[in-house]
Amino acid sequence: MRLIDEQRNGILVLRIDEKRVDASKAPAFKDEVAKRIEAGHSQVVLDMSGVEFVDSSGLGALVSCLKRIGPRGNLAIAGASGAVIRLFSLTRMDRVFSLHDTVDAAVEQMSS
């Protein structure tokens, strides 16, 4: 699971450097994000602009991250497109996650 970390105004921007977040990658993804949350990050933007496909395991991992960060933290998703957006809509998760076109937009809203 390739993740690229970046800090912006105390927000962790995590770029998913994989084309697919599926059952083969979801467990590692969940663990990697959990590690960062345990380390104290409670404001996280996931940059999914490079992701072309997510299955229900990947989606479940995202939900797990959201739960772990908890109601006092913040998890936003940036750059989801095409098949990824379609999955969010189908499962009504577009109403659960805070979705943004770009990382900048997500960071800006989280900072304000």
Place this chain on the structure above:
Amino acid sequence: MRLIDEQRNGILVLRIDEKRVDASKAPAFKDEVAKRIEAGHSQVVLDMSGVEFVDSSGLGALVSCLKRIGPRGNLAIAGASGAVIRLFSLTRMDRVFSLHDTVDAAVEQMSS
């Protein structure tokens, strides 16, 4: 084998309305073109702009058309791109056939 016929200044413009000209289509293609040559067409532009892939059978069919039209007739190819051009180059057939970017360019040269 889908071919679309059009006449321009006494030139037959034949558009190949198939994405692939391969062993499953080459015999029918050869027959269809032969029919038109027998019917008196000796100036022919093949519009290959919609074709994405040609194999050696398709290429052989094109050579057969060229032979049938003979040295007194004219066969030009328009709009070949990508994989099609690559096959022509590999087999040196780019030196045998008269290749043009567009149908217009092919018709113009044939008319002059």
Place this chain on the structure above:
Amino acid sequence: MSVGIKLLIDSDLDKVALLARAVRALCSDVLDEDSSHAVEISLVEAINNVIKHGYEGKPGRNVGVVVSLRPDHVEIEVIDQAEPMEASLLSNASGDRFEFDITDLDALPEGGMGLALIQMNMDEVEYHAGQGENRLRMVKRHAQRTPSS
């Protein structure tokens, strides 16, 4: 005139993407983007289930997919030789799975979404178990021919 091809991987989650990419390329010749995605997500969920539940994560077993492109629909069959699943799990699955309370964080689903996604995305879904082989048959009709879909 039907045109069919069979694809085979062994029961390894790392290989599911290969199958998915190949099948997507086949479908995209005749289906639009949304329908191609519908087939891809359904196929991936079905294969993940075979590997994770049917074969219990054991490697070295076969997962087959037959793709047939027909004039008005695409048919996908997922074939395995695992213990069959309880057929009612599939027939009871539906989009209701996603009628959760979006304000109740703890109640959001982290799993159990695959069969529902299959039902929501495909026009026909049939499961046949028997003779040591299970077949999940899924049909996606071309969008332009089914204005109601």
Place this chain on the structure above:
Amino acid sequence: MSVGIKLLIDSDLDKVALLARAVRALCSDVLDEDSSHAVEISLVEAINNVIKHGYEGKPGRNVGVVVSLRPDHVEIEVIDQAEPMEASLLSNASGDRFEFDITDLDALPEGGMGLALIQMNMDEVEYHAGQGENRLRMVKRHAQRTPSS
């Protein structure tokens, strides 16, 4: 870490495009355009030969292709159960086939180009016949790792 998938069609020229499209989609994830085309044309020529010559155009026989994406190359194996071909036909084939006189219309080739195209397009080509099964193994290395290609 290799990732492999097997594709099967029956011996029907109408199905070769399906195989080609699926394999192309797999390759295009790791190979550039030219290398993907090199694999596609080689694969199509090999399969056409199996169907036309090996199975003599008879339908209902199997043609298999195993695709393995490895860190620095793509490996394609074409597998059939036909009579083997004369191996020297393949080993003698080369780009020399296209050293014809371009001014001699009658002498231009209309066939006999497939094996030459395979040799020209792939980095390794091996043919194994035996035990009722023939395997044509073809390797395409990633362009960036073989500056000489």
